[in-house]
Amino acid sequence: xxxxxxxxxxxxxxxxxxxxxxxxxxxxxxxxxxxxxxxxxxxxxxxxxxxxxxxxxxxxxxxxxxxxxxxxxxxxxxxxxxxxxxxxxxxxxxxxxxxxxxxxxxxxxxxxxxxxxxxxxxxxxxxxxxxxxxxxxxxxxxxxxxxxxxxxxxxxxxxxxxxxx
Amino acid sequence: xxxxxxxxxxxxxxxxxxxxxxxxxxxxxxxxxxxxxxxxxxxxxxxxxxxxxxxxxxxxxxxxxxxxxxxxxxxxxxxxxxxxxxxxxxxxxxxxxxxxxxxxxxxxxxxxxxxxxxxxxxxxxxxxxxxxxxxxxxxxxxxxxxxxxxxxxxxxxxxxxxxxx
Numbered sequence: 001x002x003x004x005x006x007x008x009x010x011x012x013x014x015x016x017x018x019x020x021x022x023x024x025x026x027x028x029x030x031x032x033x034x035x036x037x038x039x040x041x042x043x044x045x046x047x048x049x050x051x052x053x054x055x056x057x058x059x060x061x062x063x064x065x066x067x068x069x070x071x072x073x074x075x076x077x078x079x080x081x082x083x084x085x086x087x088x089x090x091x092x093x094x095x096x097x098x099x100x101x102x103x104x105x106x107x108x109x110x111x112x113x114x115x116x117x118x119x120x121x122x123x124x125x126x127x128x129x130x131x132x133x134x135x136x137x138x139x140x141x142x143x144x145x146x147x148x149x150x151x152x153x154x155x156x157x158x159x160x161x162x163x164x165x
Numbered sequence: 166x167x168x169x170x171x172x173x174x175x176x177x178x179x180x181x182x183x184x185x186x187x188x189x190x191x192x193x194x195x196x197x198x199x200x201x202x203x204x205x206x207x208x209x210x211x212x213x214x215x216x217x218x219x220x221x222x223x224x225x226x227x228x229x230x231x232x233x234x235x236x237x238x239x240x241x242x243x244x245x246x247x248x249x250x251x252x253x254x255x256x257x258x259x260x261x262x263x264x265x266x267x268x269x270x271x272x273x274x275x276x277x278x279x280x281x282x283x284x285x286x287x288x289x290x291x292x293x294x295x296x297x298x299x300x301x302x303x304x305x306x307x308x309x310x311x312x313x314x315x316x317x318x319x320x321x322x323x324x325x326x327x328x329x330x
Contacts, residue, residue, distance in 0.1 A: 001220040001221075002220060002222050003218060003220060003221070003222035003223050003224075003260065003261050003262075004170075004219050004261050004262060005221055005222075005259075005260060005261025005262065005263045006261070011263075015203075046282055055166040055167060055168060056167050056168070056221070056244070056245065057168035057169055057170075057244070058167075058168050059168075059243075079221070079222070079244065079262055080221065080262075088262060090257075090258065090262060090264065091264075091276070091296060092255075092257040092258055092264045092265070093255065093257055094170075094256070094298075094306050095168065095170060096168050096169050096170025096171070096296070097170065097244055097245075097253060097255060097277045097279070098171060098277060098296045098297075098298065099256075099257045099275040099276060099277055099295065099296065099297060099298040099299040100169045100257070100298055101299055110264040112258065112263060112264055112266060113264045114262070130252075131261070131262065131263045131264065132263075132264060133264040133265055133266040134261065135261075136230075142298065155320075
């Protein structure tokens with residue numbers, strides 16, 4: 001048994017879409033570094049580094065780079081790894097379940113992402129439930145362009161995997 | 166496979182002792198609310214409430230009360246539950262893997278506790294590896310009386326369970 005907190009509209013964000021890809025390819029896109037780097041970051045930013053240790057407590061680290069060369073690094077920890085169906089990771093912990101250093105600027109925030117992939121209509125229902133500690137953190141994340149960012153990234157994922165169906 | 170970060174003397178604290186109790190009773194003391202309440206908080210403070218949902222993402226919540234009536238509540242999340250051998254929980258996440266609201270005072274800190282229990286010399290090696298994000302957080306935790314607190318609590322645990330050996 002695994003417990004994921006219920007969706008809370010005050011503190012959470014949801015991105016959900018049905019895509020015409022099998023779960024197998026969506027899992028591959030999320031869990032193979034070289035594949036993830038093709039789609040993870042909305043262009044014109046790009047993902048220039050990715051480390052994945054695919055087990056609870058394992059490292060999920062990325063570096064994203066803007067066209068001007070600004071780099072943004074993320075170092076997260078996986079919490080739940082259920083192949084082809086569920087992947088949960090958090091920015092509250094770094095690899096090995098170590099707490100992440102507290103955010104140092106007003107634009108930082110902490111979240112947990114619960115991804116679930118389920119069969120639907122010949123494709124896959126792709127669902128990202130993103131949990132925050134507070135309504136303010138949720139709002140910051142939304143204002144940074146959560147919906148547009150996840151939508152563009154999923155378009156890029158579908159494009160990257162289309163040749164493998 | 167589960168990944169726990171290696172012990173880092175700059176950022177971590179360790180409490181370790183061999184006690185003459187079987188692992189079964191130590192596990193019981195950590196995972197049954199009414200039993201945990203007997204020993205968890207060094208006296209004269211007492212534990213007045215305890216909720217345990219013993220699975221990854223499950224709630225581990227306690228309320229401790231001082232002789233003057235000051236109450237300190239903790240709401241954590243379990244990360245790894247391996248009966249009688251390993252229990253990992255973090256204050257970085259609340260139940261359901263939701264990030265914890267950021268600390269609001271200088272004395273707050275965030276940590277992950279990796280407890281391991283192994284057979285040794287007719288008893289159990291009781292090991293608590295406590296991970297922090299920074300050396301400063303480690304120091305705060307040590308200055309609050311980490312070693313003395315864990316030692317006293319373990320004395321109380323042994324006392325509480327002695328009649329059940």
